[in-house]
Amino acid sequence: MNESFVLRVRDNVDLAAxxxxxxxxxxxxxxxxxxxxxxGMKVGVVGLGGLGHMESNSRTPSPRTxxxxxxxxxxxxxxxxxxxxxxxxxxxxxxxKAHTKSFDFILDTVFGEAQSRRLS
Numbered sequence: 147m148n149e150s151f152v153l154r155v156r157d158n159v160d161l162a163a164x165x166x167x168x169x170x171x172x173x174x175x176x177x178x179x180x181x182x183x184x185x186g187m188k189v190g191v192v193g194l195g196g197l198g199h200m201e202s203n204s205r206t207p208s209p210r211t212x213x214x215x216x217x218x219x220x221x222x223x224x225x226x227x228x229x230x231x232x233x234x235x236x237x238x239x240x241x242x243k244a245h246t247k248s249f250d251f252i253l254d255t256v257f258g259e260a261q262s263r264r265l266s
Contacts, residue, residue, distance in 0.1 A: 153168070173255075174253060174255065177253060178251070178253070181251060183210060183250065183251045184210070185210065186210070186211075187210050187211070187250040187251060188210070188211045188213065188248060188249050188250050188251075189210045189211065189212050189213070189249065189250065189251045189252070189253060190213050190214075190215055190234075190245070190249045190251070190252040190253070191212055191213070191214050191215065191230070191252075191253050191255060192215045192236075192252065192253065192254040192255060192256055193215070193216065193254070193255040193256035194214055194216050194218075194221045194224060194225050194228075195255060195256065211231050211232075212229060212230045212231055213230065213231060213232040213233070213234060213245065213249070214230035214232070214233050214234070215234050215236045216233060216234075216235060216236065217235070217236050217237055218235075219235050221233070222235075
């Protein structure tokens with residue numbers, strides 16, 4: 147066993163509530179850190195499921211500008227509440243065009259496995 151990959155959880159922490167944060171750390175925070183996404187950068191987050199919601203809500207206020215892409219206009223209020231600065235309905239061609247080549251990084255949290263790509 148390699149102890150470099152083990153995290154200690156304090157005794158007074160609710161493990162059921164903490165587990166999703168570890169998932170978020172592995173699947174969303176890691177690519178942001180790996181690609182050195184920092185303050186002032188514009189990040190597009192695709193999807194407002196469990197992972198997308200965690201990234202939108204990762205810091206309050208976020209040092210990054212988070213724009214959430216969703217196919218569901220009814221998720222806009224939740225996305226704003228979770229910390230996204232803007233919401234783009236990906237089915238709306240005009241909204242999509244307005245953001246062409248405007249991101250430093252896009253984190254895709256849909257279809258089961260997070261994907262990421264540094265754009266600059």
